[in-house]
Amino acid sequence: MRTDWDYTELASAYINRPDYADAAIDAMLSVARIGRGDKCCDVGAGAAHLTLILASRGIEIVAVEPNDAMRTNGIKRTKGLANVKWEVGVGEATGQISETFDLVTFGSSFNVCNRKLALEETARILVPRGWFACMWNHRELGDSIQSQIERIIKNIVPDYGYGSRRDDQENVINECGLFGSVVHIDSRVTHNQSIVDCIGAWRSHATLQRQAGSKFKNVLSDIEQFLYELGEPTIKVPYKTNIWLAQLK
Numbered sequence: 001m002r003t004d005w006d007y008t009e010l011a012s013a014y015i016n017r018p019d020y021a022d023a024a025i026d027a028m029l030s031v032a033r034i035g036r037g038d039k040c041c042d043v044g045a046g047a048a049h050l051t052l053i054l055a056s057r058g059i060e061i062v063a064v065e066p067n068d069a070m071r072t073n074g075i076k077r078t079k080g081l082a083n084v085k086w087e088v089g090v091g092e093a094t095g096q097i098s099e100t101f102d103l104v105t106f107g108s109s110f111n112v113c114n115r116k117l118a119l120e121e122t123a124r125i126l127v128p129r130g131w132f133a134c135m136w137n138h139r140e141l142g143d144s145i146q147s148q149i150e151r152i153i154k155n156i157v158p159d160y161g162y163g164s165r166r167d168d169q170e171n172v173i174n175e176c177g178l179f180g181s182v183v184h185i186d187s188r189v190t191h192n193q194s195i196v197d198c199i200g201a202w203r204s205h206a207t208l209q210r211q212a213g214s215k216f217k218n219v220l221s222d223i224e225q226f227l228y229e230l231g232e233p234t235i236k237v238p239y240k241t242n243i244w245l246a247q248l249k
Contacts, residue, residue: 017049017201018137020107021189021241025053028185028243032131034059038102041125043091043118044109048074048084050135054105055084062096064089091118096125103131110134111165119176126248132179133245136165140188140238145230152222157212165207169244179246186242194234195227 029035036058045051045063047070055061055078063078063086065071071086078084089095091106091113104122106113122132139146153160170182193201202208202223209216227235 017047017108017204018189018191018193018237018239019049020053020135020137021187021239022053023189024135024185024187024241024243025057027187028133028135028245029057031183031185031245032103032133032247034103034131039100040103040105041094041096041101042105042107043089043094043122044106044112045074045086046070046107046109048077050105050107051078051084055081059083059103061085062087062101064094064096066090092121094121094125098124099127101125101130102127103133106134108136108165110169111136111163115164115169115172116176119173119178123176123178123248128248130248131245132173132248133243134169135241135243137189137239137241138166140240143238145227145235146237148226149223152226153208153212153219156215156219156222157208160208160211163207173244173246178249180249181246183245184243185245186240188238188240190236190238192234193237195230195232198227198235198237199224 034040037060039060040054042051042054042061042063045065048063051061051063051074061084063074063084065074065086066088071088075086087095091109104126106118110118119132126132141147141150170184173179173182202220208219212219
């Protein structure tokens with residue numbers, strides 16, 4: 001996991017990130033036959049977005065997060081949940097005991113790992129025939145508001161790209177040779193966000209920050225101006241939750 005990408009300054013803003021679609025999560029758990037009392041290692045757990053969803057379904061979770069500030073926020077958000085434990089680790093070296101977990105998840109974190117090494121580590125800590133899952137929330141860029149935000153970004157950062165977070169993950173999973181057939185699950189979800197929370201979420205956008213560099217504040221300023229000019233206190237933000245799921249051979 002790219003711990004040289006420091007998320008400390010973005011940690012508070014990450015709390016404003018939208019949750020994954022319940023329908024997609026439930027479909028994933030159904031395919032993998034994961035339920036109450038089963039064990040999951042949530043890798044790159046951040047501010048506990050995925051951790052909280054899985055915990056609410058009675059799954060026993062070890063949340064692994066390398067960044068101190070992110071982990072602190074995650075611990076605060078899961079305080080009082082007896083089925084959640086936090087530890088320090090990365091996708092390539094979780095620090096967990098071999099053959100322990102029924103499910104290993106990467107919620108918006110697989111793309112910042114060395115994916116081959118993370119898959120090997122996942123296979124090590126999974127029980128026989130356990131399941132791997134990686135997922136992201138992808139904004140629907142065809143939406144009129146999101147389309148304009150994309151234009152704002154590319155006006156300042158012409159070569160802006162999303163890296164591997166918007167890639168089909170099937171090939172990299174297949175190439176490692178450790179897992180069976182890949183199942184792709186997707187479900188749309190629309191989040192109502194206040195303008196303030198939407199701007200806060202953009203402040204947490206690490207991929208944009210890395211590529212924009214010194215121009216990051218300019219991008220945020222233009223997005224903020226555009227959103228306030230809409231004249232509405234809230235907007236609807238359409239997302240698609242994409243999950244790639246595979247069983248250990």
